Amino acid sequence: MAAGRSRRGLAVGLGAVVAIVVAVAAAVAFGHRSHPNRSLDLVRAQPMIVRAVSQQIGLAATDPRCPATVAAAPGTRFRCSLTAAGRPLRLDVSVRDASGSLQVRLVDALVRPTQVEADLRVRLRTAFKRSFTVACGSPAPRVLPPGSRFQCLAGDATSRRAVEVTVRDAGGALGYRVVS
Numbered sequence: 001m002a003a004g005r006s007r008r009g010l011a012v013g014l015g016a017v018v019a020i021v022v023a024v025a026a027a028v029a030f031g032h033r034s035h036p037n038r039s040l041d042l043v044r045a046q047p048m049i050v051r052a053v054s055q056q057i058g059l060a061a062t063d064p065r066c067p068a069t070v071a072a073a074p075g076t077r078f079r080c081s082l083t084a085a086g087r088p089l090r091l092d093v094s095v096r097d098a099s100g101s102l103q104v105r106l107v108d109a110l111v112r113p114t115q116v117e118a119d120l121r122v123r124l125r126t127a128f129k130r131s132f133t134v135a136c137g138s139p140a141p142r143v144l145p146p147g148s149r150f151q152c153l154a155g156d157a158t159s160r161r162a163v164e165v166t167v168r169d170a171g172g173a174l175g176y177r178v179v180s
Helices: 040-057 113-128
Strands: 019-022 063-064 077-084 087-095 102-106 109-111 133-135 142-143 149-154 160-167 175-176
Touching: 019 109, 019 133, 040 063, 040 077, 109 113, 113 133, 113 149, 113 160
Parallel strands: none
Antiparallel strands: 019 102, 063 077, 077 087, 087 102, 109 142, 133 149, 149 160, 160 175
16 A cells, blocks of 8 residues: 555544634733733633634633733734643644734644544555455544654455554644555
8 A cells, every 4th residue: 555645634623724713802901902011811811712622623622721921912922732632732822913813723633543544444445445444542532743653553354554644734634654
């Protein structure tokens, strides 16, 4: 079997979309609007970020962790994390405008092994014109940074082989390679 092409949408279920815009205009907290040292009210923004990310990944995210103070200036960037599938899920967040709208990008991919197994079965059946079984371990979703690798075991009626799965980006692009 030749090396597989990337596949979008398997990991996060977002297709190619990994940026989430969170309208948190109310989360900009600063005494007076003209004050030069305005900062985001992250206590109010974090639940909105959690809700938006949870909706996009299809799992409950919890335990938001963001810096204590973030300037509300457009273009300001910072890193937050949430817990999803029992693991930290890193987010890059940037302030979009003076009203406090945020753009949230996933840094890590949420990989769903059952979807990887289904995709590999289809690819192998298409390439070899016969049925295969595929097992990638626990069916629980995994939070993995781009560049991470894990193995699945694929087999037909006569043989079994390990397939290395590489997470190519936070959007869910995956690569496949037979390793044994």
